[in-house]
Amino acid sequence: MSTMSSTLSDKLDRIFRLQDLDIMLTEAQDPERKREEEEMGFRMGTIEKLTAARSRLLSQIDPRDLRLYERIAKRHKHAIVPVEDRTCLGCYMALPTSAVSLRTEPEQLLTCENCGRILYWLE
């Protein structure tokens, strides 16, 4: 399970972890979503372990990245969105060529100029 850093930069990796966790926390706290899962037979317990994991994760994230993420997450359900065919799948606007060329810059979080969401490439 140690192959992860070969596919994602550490910076992006921590933000990805945060978004995965936040999605799970949001769903676990959504009464309708919770009821749906329980009706399917799944147990939905308390979120304490997840919130503890979130605090630990936050301490590992660059404060600037965290501020960026939290600012976007306030406005959008998904702060991190994929790019497909040079289009941001958050707002469906085409990305300028300049943004596409920055894609090879692994130490920088790229955001959509139009909607501000953090971008990652699917292909």
Next chain:
Amino acid sequence: MTDSSQFLKYFDPRLFSAELRAKTKDGALKEMVELVAKGDGVRDKALLFEMLSRREQLGSTGIGNGVAIPHGRSLAVVDTKVVFARSTKGIPFESIDDQPAHLFFLIVAPPQDKRNEYLPLLGKIAELVQEKSARDALMAVEDWSGLRSVVSEALGEK
């Protein structure tokens, strides 16, 4: 809404294990993550495993009757995927009825689910394994095409 061919598109012959080697819950999750990664569109196995373990911390996805359906959304995957795996001996999975799990369906989806396919799929599989006849048939499946026919038959009957 979902006919069997629509439903079967999430399955993949590479995402199939007639016999898991794992003996523990974590081991089973890891082995199934390795299986998902044999298909296309898995960006990050470690991230996927982490998401699935966290989901288990919320409550076991072992729903009883020897069935476990680990699931969740993660940026680690590009498309919705289903793994089918089995353990004849059974694996302790902290299931609702405290019985080991023999049949596993692992379901993972990206956070952005354009066609809203993940929840209906999860519901469909949870429903499928409610039937004892379907569980027995799944325990007897020998290969991928066997799984295909059991799944499509179980759905076709509805």
